[in-house]
Amino acid sequence: MADEEDAAYEAVSALGDPVRRRLYRYVAARPGWTGRDAAAEAAGISRSLAAHHLDRLVESGLLTTSFQRLSGRTGPGAGRPAKVYRRAEREHRVSLPPRAYDTLGRLLAGVVEEAGLDRELQAAARAAGRTAEPDTDPVTLLRERGYQPFEEPREDEHGSDGDGDGDGTTLRLHNCPFHALAEQHPALVCGMNLALIEGLLAGRRSAGGREWTAVMDPRREGCCVALKSKKNGS
Amino acid sequence: MSGFHLAQVNIARLAAPLDSPQLADFVAHLPQINELAERSPGFVWRMVDEDGADATGLRPDRTDDMLLINCSLWESVESLHAYTYRTDHLRLLSRRREWFEAPDGPHQALWWVPAGHHPTVTEAMDRVAHLRHHGPTPHAFTFRKHFPAPSSTPDGRTPGTDRAGSPATAP
Numbered sequence: 001m002a003d004e005e006d007a008a009y010e011a012v013s014a015l016g017d018p019v020r021r022r023l024y025r026y027v028a029a030r031p032g033w034t035g036r037d038a039a040a041e042a043a044g045i046s047r048s049l050a051a052h053h054l055d056r057l058v059e060s061g062l063l064t065t066s067f068q069r070l071s072g073r074t075g076p077g078a079g080r081p082a083k084v085y086r087r088a089e090r091e092h093r094v095s096l097p098p099r100a101y102d103t104l105g106r107l108l109a110g111v112v113e114e115a116g117l118d119r120e121l122q123a124a125a126r127a128a129g130r131t132a133e134p135d136t137d138p139v140t141l142l143r144e145r146g147y148q149p150f151e152e153p154r155e156d157e158h159g160s161d162g163d164g165d166g167d168g169t170t171l172r173l174h175n176c177p178f179h180a181l182a183e184q185h186p187a188l189v190c191g192m193n194l195a196l197i198e199g200l201l202a203g204r205r206s207a208g209g210r211e212w213t214a215v216m217d218p219r220r221e222g223c224c225v226a227l228k229s230k231k232n233g234s
Numbered sequence: 235m236s237g238f239h240l241a242q243v244n245i246a247r248l249a250a251p252l253d254s255p256q257l258a259d260f261v262a263h264l265p266q267i268n269e270l271a272e273r274s275p276g277f278v279w280r281m282v283d284e285d286g287a288d289a290t291g292l293r294p295d296r297t298d299d300m301l302l303i304n305c306s307l308w309e310s311v312e313s314l315h316a317y318t319y320r321t322d323h324l325r326l327l328s329r330r331r332e333w334f335e336a337p338d339g340p341h342q343a344l345w346w347v348p349a350g351h352h353p354t355v356t357e358a359m360d361r362v363a364h365l366r367h368h369g370p371t372p373h374a375f376t377f378r379k380h381f382p383a384p385s386s387t388p389d390g391r392t393p394g395t396d397r398a399g400s401p402a403t404a405p
């Protein structure tokens with residue numbers, strides 16, 4: 001327990017530096033691997049300074065690293081593989097003074113599941129989403145809540161389910177804010193999460209008047225909900 | 235291949251008759267969700283009734299006309315887990331309380347069968363009952379506390395990596 005606590009303090013202390021914090025936020029929110037050049041540019045610092053801080057984040061257990069040819073070329077002349085980074089899987093929790101909302105969450109989820117109160121939970125989640133800050137870009141709301149939205153590349157073959165009623169933009173959510181509970185109670189928690197996001201999207205528009213629909217479209221990683229854009233003004 | 239397949243059974247009490255408006259969405263989604271299972275990695279087999287399309291014609295408890303059964307075979311716990319929770323099937327699961335009553339105890343069970351064996355309704359119901367009375371054991375277990383396939387195959391080979399009887403952590 002003390003070891004776990006120490007590891008969490010060490011990880012968090014690495015984020016005391018604002019430059020490192022910018023780098024961490026940038027890398028952690030991106031799907032897949034991020035190279036030093038992209039991270040340096042995003043943080044507005046030199047490549048060598050970015051490399052130093054990124055490696056410090058790896059030492060702290062916040063990022064993991066690998067080597068990859070970023071150019072996509074292979075064979076002779078492709079160059080040395082570059083060092084790349086992504087968010088580490090391990091969760092760190094720091095609460096001062098100590099709080100155990102996770103224990104409470106687990107107990108409540110278990111009881112709600114056994115009582116079969118899925119629909120009641122979904123209704124409460126939808127209402128909570130609706131009453132969040134009005135007139136705010138829903139994508140901003142999702143970002144603030146830790147979902148880490150990103151635009152899915154168009155060439156993705158898994159793309160749309162062929163509704164054909166939007167402009168074809170799909171936002172995926174890199175992070176599941178309820179990860180541990182969603183693993184334990186997937187049907188209950190993912191259903192609640194979909195309702196919460198539907199509530200957040202209802203009646204709100206992104207810049208340019210774009211509206212979004214939430215669909216459950218789970219992948220191997222990340223949140224099981226994706227956002228599809230609706231036609232403007234429809 | 236370990237020579238064993240993972241069997242899965244799930245029983246649920248309908249909240250309304252199958253032909254009622256309340257169940258219409260569930261019935262409408264069945265063909266595509268069964269088809270999705272069949273083309274999911276690791277799918278082996280699923281139990282069907284006399285009509286052959288799905289298992290909604292089966293009644294595993296003669297005294298309960300509202301109880302449905304769903305039973306299938308998979309190559310691994312991971313492949314069943316991926317289909318159950320990381321495909322469109324999850325969307326249906328999140329709507330389960332529109333269609334089915336909340337269970338009053340364990341309503342699903344996992345166990346290993348020799349490859350080629352297809353569980354019967356009686357066998358599947360026995361596993362649910364075993365889980366209900368004894369908790370997760372190699373005879374009947376859950377996603378949260380599952381067990382590896384038996385270490386020796388029916389013809390006596392030993393695949394080597396499996397450790398029979400020791401619980402594994404949930405994926």
